[in-house]
Amino acid sequence: MVSLTIILVLTSIVHGLPDGWDRRRDATGRSVTCKRGAAYNDASTVAALTGNTPITWAYSWDMSSLGILPNCVEFVPMLWGVTNETTNRGRERERLDGWRTAVDTALSNGSGHILGFNEPDLSFPQASMDPVFAASKYIQYITPFSRRATLVTPAVSNSVGPGEGLQWIRAFLDACRDCQIDVLGIHWYGDTVRSFQDHIAQSVEIASQYGLESIWVTEFGLTSDLQNLNTSFASADFLAEVLPWLDSEPWVERYAYFKCAQNYLLSGNGLTRTGSMYTS
Secondary structure, rough: OOHHHHHOOHHHHOOOOOOOOOOOOOOOOHHHHEEEEEEEEOOOHHHHHHHOOOOEEEEOOOOOOOOOOOOOOOOOOOOOOOOOOOHHHHHHHHHHHHHHHHHHHHHHHHOOOOOEEEEOOOOOOOOOOOHHHHHHHHHHHHHHHHHEEEEEEOEEEEOOOOHHHHHHHHHHHOOOOOOOOEEEEEEEEEEOOOHHHHHHHHHHHHHHOOOOEEEEEEEEEHHHHHHOOOOOHHHHHHHHHHHHHHHOOOEEEEEEEEEEEEEOOEEEEEEEEHHHHHOO
């Protein structure tokens, strides 16, 4: 849900599970407590989430960390998107010219993963990329790091519109057979635990079909409660149910609730009710 404007200025599921769901081990051997992460725009805020169940990784919707993260937190760089237009071409070229240096720096500082484009299945202000064009840019800019890092697909929305969401990611993966991708990245916004779990099940089916190792849910949240997280119980109750479930599901390797920012997971120098639940 974070736009290019922001980036530039700064139990098993019961439907459609592939064979072997309940027999798989976590793809990297990590313990379940290592799954939780932070999606942020200001690195100085991430320390607030290093609580009882601390986050161990974080990303900024950007190729750089935008500040200094706590020592225990892995920064994961992202190539937010690549435009196919001539508008702002000079600025786009400058940004892409810095990509390799930024990733080299992140990897030398301990990063072990790279995130693909942000919601390229949706129109501006999201990345808005045709899946075939996105595949060509992924193999150009991200695949060269495949021997040094775990590669994550572009993270798609859970839209069911034509050519969006999981339809888009299938088309991308069909066009990106040689991209050496390891992980499926997804987003989800909705209103029920069951809807969330169903979407994970559908994503697992795709990951299994294309030979991917695991799933990262790099954004998720209750649509009706995104900016009411301090006074409302809805998101905290949602997390109370889904966090143990996410931690127990071997196909889900990492996840990040939306987002590490004021009036979302943070309130002043502390946490919202939802933030407290996320770090409990």
